[in-house]
Amino acid sequence: MLPENLLDPSLVLNTSTALDELTLEIVPEKILDALRALKAQKFERFVSVTAVDRYPMEPRFEVVYHMQSVARNLRVRLKCRVTGDNPKIASATVVYAAANWYEREAFDLFGIDFEGHPNLTRIMMPDFWQGHPLRRDYPVHGHKYDYKSE
Amino acid sequence: MSHTITAEPEEKQSSHTRRMTLNMGPQHPSTHGVLRVVLELDGESIFKATPDIGFLHTGIEKQCEALNWHQVITLTDRVDYLANLSNNLCYSLAVEKLLQMEIPPKAQYLRVLLAELTRINSHLVWLGTHALDIGAMTVFFLCFREREDILRLFEMFSGQRLMTSYIRIGGLALEPPRGWEKRVKTFIDGLPSKIDEYESLLNTNPIWLKRTKGVGKISVEEMLEIGLTGPCIRGAGIPFDARKMTPYSSYEKFQFEVPTSTDNDVYARYECRVREMRESAKIVQQAMAGMPEGPVQADAPKAVLPERERMKTQMESLIYHFKIVTEGISVPAGEVFQVVESPRGELGYYVVSDGTAKPLRVHMRTPSFGNLQGLPNMIESRGIADSIAIMGSLDFVLGDCDR
Numbered sequence: 001m002l003p004e005n006l007l008d009p010s011l012v013l014n015t016s017t018a019l020d021e022l023t024l025e026i027v028p029e030k031i032l033d034a035l036r037a038l039k040a041q042k043f044e045r046f047v048s049v050t051a052v053d054r055y056p057m058e059p060r061f062e063v064v065y066h067m068q069s070v071a072r073n074l075r076v077r078l079k080c081r082v083t084g085d086n087p088k089i090a091s092a093t094v095v096y097a098a099a100n101w102y103e104r105e106a107f108d109l110f111g112i113d114f115e116g117h118p119n120l121t122r123i124m125m126p127d128f129w130q131g132h133p134l135r136r137d138y139p140v141h142g143h144k145y146d147y148k149s150e
Numbered sequence: 151m152s153h154t155i156t157a158e159p160e161e162k163q164s165s166h167t168r169r170m171t172l173n174m175g176p177q178h179p180s181t182h183g184v185l186r187v188v189l190e191l192d193g194e195s196i197f198k199a200t201p202d203i204g205f206l207h208t209g210i211e212k213q214c215e216a217l218n219w220h221q222v223i224t225l226t227d228r229v230d231y232l233a234n235l236s237n238n239l240c241y242s243l244a245v246e247k248l249l250q251m252e253i254p255p256k257a258q259y260l261r262v263l264l265a266e267l268t269r270i271n272s273h274l275v276w277l278g279t280h281a282l283d284i285g286a287m288t289v290f291f292l293c294f295r296e297r298e299d300i301l302r303l304f305e306m307f308s309g310q311r312l313m314t315s316y317i318r319i320g321g322l323a324l325e326p327p328r329g330w331e332k333r334v335k336t337f338i339d340g341l342p343s344k345i346d347e348y349e350s351l352l353n354t355n356p357i358w359l360k361r362t363k364g365v366g367k368i369s370v371e372e373m374l375e376i377g378l379t380g381p382c383i384r385g386a387g388i389p390f391d392a393r394k395m396t397p398y399s400s401y402e403k404f405q406f407e408v409p410t411s412t413d414n415d416v417y418a419r420y421e422c423r424v425r426e427m428r429e430s431a432k433i434v435q436q437a438m439a440g441m442p443e444g445p446v447q448a449d450a451p452k453a454v455l456p457e458r459e460r461m462k463t464q465m466e467s468l469i470y471h472f473k474i475v476t477e478g479i480s481v482p483a484g485e486v487f488q489v490v491e492s493p494r495g496e497l498g499y500y501v502v503s504d505g506t507a508k509p510l511r512v513h514m515r516t517p518s519f520g521n522l523q524g525l526p527n528m529i530e531s532r533g534i535a536d537s538i539a540i541m542g543s544l545d546f547v548l549g550d551c552d553r
Contacts, residue, residue, distance in 0.1 A: 018484055018485075019247055019248070019250075019484060019486055021485075021486065021487060023485075044374050044375075045374060045377065046377060047377075047496070047498060047515060048498065048500070048513070048515040048520075050500065050511075050513040050515075052502055052510065052511045053511070054510075064500065064513075066487055066498070066500070066515070070374070070388065070390055070395075073395050073396070075396075075487070075489075077485075077487060096375070097375050097376055098375060098376050098377030098520070098523065100523065101519065101523045109211075122204075123203060123204055124203070124204040124207040124552060125204065125207065126204075133209060133212055134211060134212055136215075138212075140212060140213070140215075140216045
């Protein structure tokens with residue numbers, strides 16, 4: 001489905017194709033190099049970035065990027081594993097402007113720090129919110145919110 | 151959702167003008183829901199626009215992780231409440247891909263038919279409200295007249311007008327009711343003349359043309375860069391449509407065009423959507439003409455609820471029914487990113503399973519979120535009045551954006 005030499009082997013930890021979808025696991029420190037290399041190969045669309053919490057496994061978070069090339073009609077998924085005590089990764093906004101809101105969302109709901117993001121603030125939850133709701137150790141029910149105390 | 155969006159300090163501003171910060175929304179009728187935009191104005195023109203979303207964040211993605219695979223369908227309805235069936239379809243396709251399930255052709259055709267009716271429904275609501283924003287009131291009444299017919303059709307199929315939950319994992323919830331062909335045919339055959347009616351009210355209306363032509367232009371490269379999809383990107387001349395590029399649910403068997411326009415303004419997006427309604431009507435007609443015979447649910451007793459009658463008479467079906475309802479189904483571990491073309495653009499569901507009865511993660515890449523991100527680029531350096539027209543042309547649904 002895809003040429004083998006899509007990315008430089010030094011960037012890729014693991015390549016897998018499951019259910020007709022290509023997944024490349026990238027060295028977290030080199031994510032920007034990988035994104036730049038993809039952009040140079042006509043992957044002009046940044047579809048989304050989100051995270052998956054594998055709690056209590058460690059490294060806990062998978063930061064998942066979906067990219068698409070409209071010109072070549074291809075899709076690819078990039079994945080970086082980051083640890084739970086210091087979830088940090090370089091911001092993709094320097095390569096793709098579209099990453100802006102998606103990274104803010106992942107920061108808000110998972111607490112992943114995208115270094116170099118121009119405005120890494122909460123986007124869904126209120127500014128004063130404590131915690132990151134989409135983490136697996138955050139309860140679904142049981143949070144009380146007092147509207148009067150604001 | 152931000153509580154502290156502040157204007158630039160005054161000393162940075164030039165001496166002869168003083169910028170004003172205007173808060174638009176979150177309860178403003180033209181923002182189509184609870185969107186807040188903080189506008190920095192230089193006289194009448196917008197110097198800087200900062201959209202503020204999250205007012206309708208209901209934690210749907212979190213809820214998905216607490217429900218079992220079948221129950222999640224009811225949440226997908228509530229994501230984009232104007233295109234519920236597209237969301238049902240996208241989620242079902244994603245889970246079916248993980249289960250590697252074959253869907254019978256009749257169910258596939260009915261899914262296409264319903265997805266296209268959804269597209270017409272959503273575009274009608276868009277056209278009506280967009281025209282109302284720009285000052286053409288009559289179109290609103292006409293569009294909602296036809297929309298009512300579509301909602302009645304949905305009610306006939308699923309028992310619900312809005313929250314249909316009709317497309318399920320493995321096929322459809324029910325056999326379509328007797329006599330559905332006649333009612334859908336009556337509606338769809340009459341639709342093109344109704345669309346002519348809307349066009350006769352707008353295409354030569356000088357106010358409409360002045361407010362839409364040449365408004366909201368940005369370059370194609372910029373559009374791709376910010377991640378716009380759907381009629382917005384097609385209005386810029388790129389035939390980007392998931393139905394053609396990665397066909398799903400047997401779209402490859404249908405003959406239709408992807409309308410594009412090269413003007414790249416509000417009018418071009420209007421033109422694309424109206425032509426899309428005509429194409430959708432053609433697809434519905436083709437689906438009716440070529441409707442295959444057979445069941446509407448896959449033959450997978452471990453994952454699909456049995457027919458009511460079989461459940462009452464056959465022991466085995468009763469056991470499966472009990473197991474699915476009490477324990478849920480287990481989906482093989484894996485991950486899938488399924489894309490469908492929703493009325494608003496590219497809708498993607500990223501579903502991750504760890505092999506248990508509940509999803510590990512359901513991420514929705516929704517078109518409204520992606521399109522709204524491009525709003526500042528489009529409205530900055532334009533007048534306030536234009537911003538209303540441009541916001542309308544993006545056709546966002548805040549439920550879809552905030553989830």
